[in-house]
Amino acid sequence: MPVDTSQPYDDSNIFARILRGEIPAAKVYEDDWALAFNDIAPQAPTHVLVIPKGAYVCWDDFAAQASDAEIAGYVRAIGIVARQLGVDTPGYRLLANCGLDSHQEVPHLHVHLFAGRKLGHMLVPE
Template sequence: MTYDSNNIFAKILRGEIPCKKIDEDEHTLSFADINPQAPVHILVIPKGAYCDWADFAATASAVEMAAFTKAIHRVAELTGISKTGYRVISNTGLDSHQEVPHLHMHVLGGAPVGPLVLAKS
């Protein structure tokens, strides 16, 4: 997958599309998902142009990686879901149904999120 600088998250980062911001720092932006799958559903994205987890792991700096990890924790704290539990999901590639070619983590909580979804045999 190649990075598309016109993807929706790139447009949000450039301020072309509004978002309900939850948290932001030098390297990350976190905002409410427009189609929430749980009472709390936040997207955490790096500000760098990374297609997916594989791209980020291979090319991001240690500072960016640390900031991304800390942003996920901050979102859980800010939304109160760190007390009861939450799930962090990243889709990478076609088989996972990744829809936006910009790395993003879904942080879901606020209610039981159910068991993990497993592929059918």
């Protein structure tokens, strides 16, 4: 069910529970600002989720509420993950859904990192 991002952060969401260690995840990377782990239903040979450690629903919330250090740390972590996975060349795709129309399913900001094959067009023209 898509997320209504006008709602407050729900600390019972699956990513919050992963951050608290209540649910296991196949960690790829972790630092003070971010946690990256393999998606449980990968849509590409490499499919990693990168989440900030703070309680943010989506990019809008993150951009408005996060400190400069949190923003910089999170964005840097995404780049570090791509390099550690060796997908910085030949390339990768980042996808972040925000809200109902984008079909965001978990109410915690997350970026999908896809790689490992040619990914084709991002959107199918209407």
